[in-house]
Amino acid sequence: MRPSAVRLLNILVPVKRAVDYAVKIRVNPEQTGIDLNVKHSMNPFDEIAVEEAVRIRERLKDAVKSIKVVTIGPPKSSETLRTALAMGADSAIHVEIPESAPSPEPLGVAKALKAIIERQSEGVDVVIMGKQAIDDDAGQTGQMLAGLMGWAQATFASKVDVDAAQKVAHVTREIDGGLEELRCRLPLVVTTDLRLNEPRYASLPNIMKAKKKPLEKLTPADLGIDFTPRLETIKVTEPPKRVGGGKVENVDQLLAKLKEAGITARRA
Amino acid sequence: MLRVRTAALSKALARRYSTFPAPHALVFLEHRDGELDSASLSALTAASRLGGKVTGLLAGAPDQVPGVVDKAKKIKGLDTVLHSVSSQYSTPLPEIVAPLLEKVLSSGSPFTHVVSAHSSSAKSILPRVAAKLDVPAVSDITSVEHDISTNSTTFSRPIYAGNAISTVRASSSISIKFFTVRSTAFPAAVPGEAEAETEVLDPVEVSDPPSNHISTSLSKSDRPDLGVASRVVSGGRALKNAETFQATLYPLADALGAAVGASRAAVDAGYADNSLQVGQTGKVVAPELYMALGISGAIQHLAGMKDSKLIVAINKDPDAPIFQVADVGLVADLFEVVPEMVEKLK
Numbered sequence: 001m002r003p004s005a006v007r008l009l010n011i012l013v014p015v016k017r018a019v020d021y022a023v024k025i026r027v028n029p030e031q032t033g034i035d036l037n038v039k040h041s042m043n044p045f046d047e048i049a050v051e052e053a054v055r056i057r058e059r060l061k062d063a064v065k066s067i068k069v070v071t072i073g074p075p076k077s078s079e080t081l082r083t084a085l086a087m088g089a090d091s092a093i094h095v096e097i098p099e100s101a102p103s104p105e106p107l108g109v110a111k112a113l114k115a116i117i118e119r120q121s122e123g124v125d126v127v128i129m130g131k132q133a134i135d136d137d138a139g140q141t142g143q144m145l146a147g148l149m150g151w152a153q154a155t156f157a158s159k160v161d162v163d164a165a166q167k168v169a170h171v172t173r174e175i176d177g178g179l180e181e182l183r184c185r186l187p188l189v190v191t192t193d194l195r196l197n198e199p200r201y202a203s204l205p206n207i208m209k210a211k212k213k214p215l216e217k218l219t220p221a222d223l224g225i226d227f228t229p230r231l232e233t234i235k236v237t238e239p240p241k242r243v244g245g246g247k248v249e250n251v252d253q254l255l256a257k258l259k260e261a262g263i264t265a266r267r268a
Numbered sequence: 269m270l271r272v273r274t275a276a277l278s279k280a281l282a283r284r285y286s287t288f289p290a291p292h293a294l295v296f297l298e299h300r301d302g303e304l305d306s307a308s309l310s311a312l313t314a315a316s317r318l319g320g321k322v323t324g325l326l327a328g329a330p331d332q333v334p335g336v337v338d339k340a341k342k343i344k345g346l347d348t349v350l351h352s353v354s355s356q357y358s359t360p361l362p363e364i365v366a367p368l369l370e371k372v373l374s375s376g377s378p379f380t381h382v383v384s385a386h387s388s389s390a391k392s393i394l395p396r397v398a399a400k401l402d403v404p405a406v407s408d409i410t411s412v413e414h415d416i417s418t419n420s421t422t423f424s425r426p427i428y429a430g431n432a433i434s435t436v437r438a439s440s441s442i443s444i445k446f447f448t449v450r451s452t453a454f455p456a457a458v459p460g461e462a463e464a465e466t467e468v469l470d471p472v473e474v475s476d477p478p479s480n481h482i483s484t485s486l487s488k489s490d491r492p493d494l495g496v497a498s499r500v501v502s503g504g505r506a507l508k509n510a511e512t513f514q515a516t517l518y519p520l521a522d523a524l525g526a527a528v529g530a531s532r533a534a535v536d537a538g539y540a541d542n543s544l545q546v547g548q549t550g551k552v553v554a555p556e557l558y559m560a561l562g563i564s565g566a567i568q569h570l571a572g573m574k575d576s577k578l579i580v581a582i583n584k585d586p587d588a589p590i591f592q593v594a595d596v597g598l599v600a601d602l603f604e605v606v607p608e609m610v611e612k613l614k
Contacts, residue, residue, distance in 0.1 A: 107402075144399035152363060153396065176495065177493075180359075180483070236433070237432070239431065242574055242592075246597070249598075263524070263578070264613075
């Protein structure tokens with residue numbers, strides 16, 4: 001019996017440049033969106049995805065042939081790719097859209113990723129991406145990509161174990177009420193949850209090395225994709241403001257306030 | 269003359285109204301241990317707001333489904349309950365359930381909308397199906413309105429961890445409109461007088477699925493479920509360790525008949541299970557009472573609880589951001605104050 005050739009894994013990590021998680025969000029006066037003249041950084045869940053790809057390589061060593069990162073965004077998104085390269089990705093793809101263009105919708109992104117995967121002559125075995133972007137909080141792109149590709153999917157991963165020889169991955173997922181373990185055949189789309197790992201800070205030598213790593217620029221036309229949104233944003237508004245109430249000085253006063261609100265002791 | 273023109277005009281309008289179908293929503297109903305998930309019942313309420321027919325879809329194992337169908341058909345707002353039985357559906361993996369949904373939604377189907385709760389299971393399934401049907405999906409909606417004259421549906425949903433609300437419209441160009449529902453924004457549908465029709469659907473067996481379910485471990489608790497409890501006692505990083513977290517909070521939760529929640533910091537540090545995390549990427553809750561103990565109040569945590577009716581905060585730091593949203597604040601050492609509360613509540 002001929003032994004099957006050891007399949008080298010190609011990992012693709014889509015990343016998104018989003019408003020930094022610590023920024024205080026302000027709705028613009030026209031109510032068309034939020035003030036975007038603020039600090040941006042890599043979506044935290046995508047940082048976790050890049051980190052996981054690098055850790056998979058650290059565990060599987062030569063079995064991982066390539067880690068490619070890809071982003072769809074305006075010119076400044078190249079910075080996000082450089083960060084990923086500094087964390088340990090090998091090469092990057094930037095699908096550049098104009099600064100003024102609206103943010104692509106999950107379905108558009110999924111279609112673009114499918115087109116990119118199909119362009120990879122050596123194929124893609126694992127796509128690892130954030131479970132949601134902290135700007136739109138949509139949380140759909142990974143599932144949509146898996147559907148378009150007809151691939152296995154494992155969302156909200158808190159642990160990923162890839163077996164390159166068997167071409168499967170064991171994934172633990174965070175679900176409502178606890179955890180679930182799946183065994184998924186490759187190729188596979190994984191979306192990352194918070195506790196999958198803690199991303200490394202890129203060291204200065206790695207940041208310097210990253211400048212020399214290949215970065216391919218593509219246009220939407222190169223992929224045959226139209227990113228025109230299909231959903232129409234009518235307006236963006238502030239949520240109802242919550243104003244803090246007063247402070248009390250002791251437990252008795254606190255319990256009195258609870259009682260006023262109709263809250264007293266009760267067995268479940 | 270005017271009357272004739274008005275008659276002609278209303279005939280033209282009537283013709284236009286009749287070119288768009290009345291909405292017909294397909295609601296994915298989830299269940300566990302023979303009970304319908306409360307979040308699915310909230311999704312059902314949202315589907316009813318579209319103003320048309322509502323059909324429920326139940327998939328499960330042969331021993332689970334019949335009992336749930338019996339309960340589902342009595343729920344107000346459901347016109348029909350479609351049910352499909354297969355041992356493959358005992359754990360509804362997206363790769364296994366999606367083909368069933370695709371078959372139900374295939375050309376000629378009457379459905380204009382596909383609705384589910386924003387649960388970890390349903391939100392893993394719906395976008396996969398939407399993409400295969402080449403339509404977008406709207407996640408975690410807090411309001412919905414359908415305009416039959418333009419066949420468009422308008423939603424509101426939180427973005428940027430709930431720091432902004434986006435109002436989006438799906439026009440008639442989107443043939444089937446998929447959306448997941450934030451359960452705290454819609455009351456759960458309740459049993460009514462009428463009974464829905466039920467209809468058996470053949471399962472779509474998936475030969476050689478690419479994913480297999482190995483195990484599920486749910487945190488067992490006699491406490492109310494965090495997702496639907498009317499009272500929540502929640503702890504943060506100040507609770508030192510898992511033992512102290514439990515020893516301090518659980519008696520208070522017991523006294524109030526409350527569920528227990530935790531901040532991300534507390535979960536990361538191992539004080540509480542991940543299923544207790546409240547926040548932008550954890551659970552979103554909106555109980556009658558939310559007590560935040562030793563929680564500073566980061567934006568991402570507020571995103572998960574700021575719609576609570578009454579927010580009470582206890583923290584040693586008078587400048588903790590949580591006090592900006594708390595209705596009642598107490599600057600104190602929670603390790604002194606909480607036992608005192610438990611005593612006085614007895």
